Amino acid sequence: MPQSLLTVTNLTVTFGQTKVVDDISFEIHPGETFALVGESGSGKSITALSVLRLLPNAARMRAQSITLQDQDLLKIPEIEFCKLRGRRIGLIFQDPMSSLNPVMTIGAQIAEVLQLHFQLTQKQIRQRVLELLKQVEIPEPERRVNEYPHQLSGGQRQRVMIAIALAGQPDLLIADEPTTALDVTIQAQILDLLKNLQQQTGMALWLISHDLALVSNIADRIAVMQNGKIVETAETGEFFRQARHPYSLKLLAALP
Numbered sequence: 001m002p003q004s005l006l007t008v009t010n011l012t013v014t015f016g017q018t019k020v021v022d023d024i025s026f027e028i029h030p031g032e033t034f035a036l037v038g039e040s041g042s043g044k045s046i047t048a049l050s051v052l053r054l055l056p057n058a059a060r061m062r063a064q065s066i067t068l069q070d071q072d073l074l075k076i077p078e079i080e081f082c083k084l085r086g087r088r089i090g091l092i093f094q095d096p097m098s099s100l101n102p103v104m105t106i107g108a109q110i111a112e113v114l115q116l117h118f119q120l121t122q123k124q125i126r127q128r129v130l131e132l133l134k135q136v137e138i139p140e141p142e143r144r145v146n147e148y149p150h151q152l153s154g155g156q157r158q159r160v161m162i163a164i165a166l167a168g169q170p171d172l173l174i175a176d177e178p179t180t181a182l183d184v185t186i187q188a189q190i191l192d193l194l195k196n197l198q199q200q201t202g203m204a205l206w207l208i209s210h211d212l213a214l215v216s217n218i219a220d221r222i223a224v225m226q227n228g229k230i231v232e233t234a235e236t237g238e239f240f241r242q243a244r245h246p247y248s249l250k251l252l253a254a255l256p
């Protein structure tokens with residue numbers, strides 16, 4: 001077995017009497033692309049938010065353990081956890097507009113992350129911001145660095161979110177429905193970009209999606225979630241050859 005980067009053991013999340021994540025365990029290996037798929041409402045986002053300690057106030061969570069390499073995430077004090085989030089674990093999600101600051105240039109928003117996590121001079125920061133914009137394939141970065149989020153297309157905004165996440169040089173990037181809000185033609189581009197970046201940087205990519213067809217091209221392993229439970233986990237090839245769970249079979253049968 002490869003050594004694990006993130007290990008989640010017996011995670012349960014409830015809202016009042018309702019269990020939305022039901023005693024799940026899984027692990028993500030260094031450098032792999034791990035896809036968590038399942039229909040809307042099955043508990044995928046809540047699972048990711050549990051790992052990041054970003055659950056809504058009304059949620060109650062318990063877990064036997066959540067570890068990142070050898071660090072027990074459940075035992076880290078809040079103030080240190082804030083530093084780890086955005087640094088060792090990055091997050092992008094569906095709607096980039098809701099997490100970008102509308103009155104701050106995209107360059108300044110990337111620079112802010114660099115300042116928070118690294119000791120760099122202003123010149124180094126500016127250089128690194130341009131590098132990051134190039135890395136996410138934003139054309140003419142020298143000009144666009146001074147633009148505001150509303151001046152960019154939806155796909156470009158998502159690229160900026162990816163640049164912000166990459167700025168911390170994370171070991172793990174969580175991408176929760178990263179293309180759901182985008183036009184179909186742009187979706188594949190963003191997924192290709194994520195895959196390329198994952199290969200360039202060696203980070204692990206945790207892709208969360210309701211769309212098996214979309215993620216199966218780039219995932220190394222697939223876990224299927226249904227009603228708060230992970231019902232099957234397999235390497236992608238294996239999954240296509242011999243998934244067993246009735247819900248996995250239903251997802252496979254629905255593929256175009």
Ligand code: ADP
Nearest residue numbers: 015020039040041042043044045046047056058
């Ligand atoms: P997915 O990401 O798979 O679409 P979620 O993880 O967002 O699903 O949600 C799982 C379940 O938790 C859903 O049934 C949803 O209604 C419920 N849920 C999510 N957020 C809240 C909340 N703030 N209060 C109550 N229930 C919630």
Ligand code: MG
Nearest residue numbers: 044045046177
């Ligand atoms: Mg979700």
